[in-house]
Amino acid sequence: MIKHIPNILTIVRFILIPFIVASMLVQNYLLAFILFTLSAITDVTDGFIARKFNAISNFGKLMDPLADKLTQIAVLTTLSLQNVIPVLILIIVLLKESIMVCGASFLYGKDIVVYSRWYGKLATVLLYLAIVASMLTKQFANSINNPILLNIATPLYALALFTTIFALIMYIRTLVTKGFINKDDLQKEVIVEKKEKE
Numbered sequence: 001m002i003k004h005i006p007n008i009l010t011i012v013r014f015i016l017i018p019f020i021v022a023s024m025l026v027q028n029y030l031l032a033f034i035l036f037t038l039s040a041i042t043d044v045t046d047g048f049i050a051r052k053f054n055a056i057s058n059f060g061k062l063m064d065p066l067a068d069k070l071t072q073i074a075v076l077t078t079l080s081l082q083n084v085i086p087v088l089i090l091i092i093v094l095l096k097e098s099i100m101v102c103g104a105s106f107l108y109g110k111d112i113v114v115y116s117r118w119y120g121k122l123a124t125v126l127l128y129l130a131i132v133a134s135m136l137t138k139q140f141a142n143s144i145n146n147p148i149l150l151n152i153a154t155p156l157y158a159l160a161l162f163t164t165i166f167a168l169i170m171y172i173r174t175l176v177t178k179g180f181i182n183k184d185d186l187q188k189e190v191i192v193e194k195k196e197k198e
Contacts, residue, residue: 003055009046010060013039013067017074024078029139032075033132039071040128068124069097075131084134085157092161093127096168119170123163130156 016039023032046064050056073094080090133153137144144150 002049002053003057006046006050006055006060007057007063009042009049010063010067012042013071014063017071020071021074021078024075024082024135027138029135033135033139036071036075036131036135043068069101072127072131073097079131079134084138085153089157089161092164096164099168100171117167117170119163120167123160123167126156126160126163130160 016035020032020035020039023029023035043064046060050060073090076085076090076093079085080087130153133156137150137153141150
């Protein structure tokens with residue numbers, strides 16, 4: 001039963017997306033914050049359970065990051081449409097995620113290991129904090145008199161974008177220079193193909 005929990009939590013994150021967006025559209029940012037935080041908690045929890053109990057599955061490898069990306073993009077798109085954040089933030093995040101997906105698709109089926117780097121994780125955390133700050137400042141805008149608190153999301157987005165761009169550059173650099181591809185395995189494939197032709 002435990003081995004199915006990570007996948008169930010991943011599915012829950014997909015289910016939460018429309019409810020988060022709907023909450024934002026009706027200006028209930030407090031509920032959106034709660035659901036968004038719940039989504040983040042399930043993300044951490046399913047990863048922990050999968051590693052702790054060796055419950056990593058092909059479904060989880062594919063759908064877990066997809067749930068994260070769709071959640072972030074859905075929330076950022078909504079914030080952009082509501083003029084809470086500049087559309088440039090959404091474009092940069094979309095560009096980064098598109099390149100990551102294209103890279104992953106290119107390497108699909110290869111014997112590759114793509115490690116999560118600290119700057120990628122930092123970008124995700126900063127973006128999460130910036131989104132949370134946007135939600136809470138929108139919810140309590142009339143109660144906050146401190147201009148610094150009202151604009152706390154701005155420096156967070158700036159840091160998140162900086163680390164996102166840096167992570168994207170490092171990903172492309174590594175992809176181009178190291179290729180993430182085991183060249184020995186590619187050579188083996190060539191040898192096998194030659195033998196089959198003979």
